[in-house]
Amino acid sequence: MSIVKLQSLRKPLITLSGAAVIAAAAAVLLMVSATLGTVRAQSAGDLNDLEIAHVAYTADLIDIRYAHLALSKSKNPAVHAFAQTMIRDHSAVNDKALALLKMLNASAQDNFLSRQLNAQADQLVDVMSHLHGEEFDRRYAANELAYHKAVNGLVGGTFIPNIQNPEVKALFEQALVIFKVHEKHAAKMVASLKKVASLGR
Numbered sequence: 001m002s003i004v005k006l007q008s009l010r011k012p013l014i015t016l017s018g019a020a021v022i023a024a025a026a027a028v029l030l031m032v033s034a035t036l037g038t039v040r041a042q043s044a045g046d047l048n049d050l051e052i053a054h055v056a057y058t059a060d061l062i063d064i065r066y067a068h069l070a071l072s073k074s075k076n077p078a079v080h081a082f083a084q085t086m087i088r089d090h091s092a093v094n095d096k097a098l099a100l101l102k103m104l105n106a107s108a109q110d111n112f113l114s115r116q117l118n119a120q121a122d123q124l125v126d127v128m129s130h131l132h133g134e135e136f137d138r139r140y141a142a143n144e145l146a147y148h149k150a151v152n153g154l155v156g157g158t159f160i161p162n163i164q165n166p167e168v169k170a171l172f173e174q175a176l177v178i179f180k181v182h183e184k185h186a187a188k189m190v191a192s193l194k195k196v197a198s199l200g201r
């Protein structure tokens, strides 16, 4: 990969003295924030391309994880079909992302948002693993709808406008088309499970 390409993935370099000043200021800010109980080191809009790639890769893995849980717990054929679609599509997007990063000779960078998403997923998997039958199905479906809404909003509203590398941006644009279909599919699944629940009353 060319140096130009790699540099296009990075934010502009700052001078060492500038970095030292920023680090000191950040340390003070963190101390103040920690005292106030509102530590927010970064926002999604501050992430560089390689961090954004890491968040998206993590978000894909999380949806695959939820899908495997659904396959092991649910007996509903519609839930199974949805989960299989999630595994197929999110695996395919992640394979493309890995291939692109390899071509660019770059690696995705772990960051606060990836860690936050994983922590939330750990909690939710724990909660859902204790649910059974239709209760599990409704929770899984509701989460898939909320999760796709949230991730699609982040991808379309923050990530795509901020991505610098055109190939990375193109991959995200392609993926968003697929994930919007998932969101609609999830909305249908939520509606059909509600219908079944109301008929059973």
Ligand SMILES: [Fe+2]
Residues within 6 Å of the ligand: 063, 086, 090, 148, 179, 182
């Ligand atoms: Fe999905």
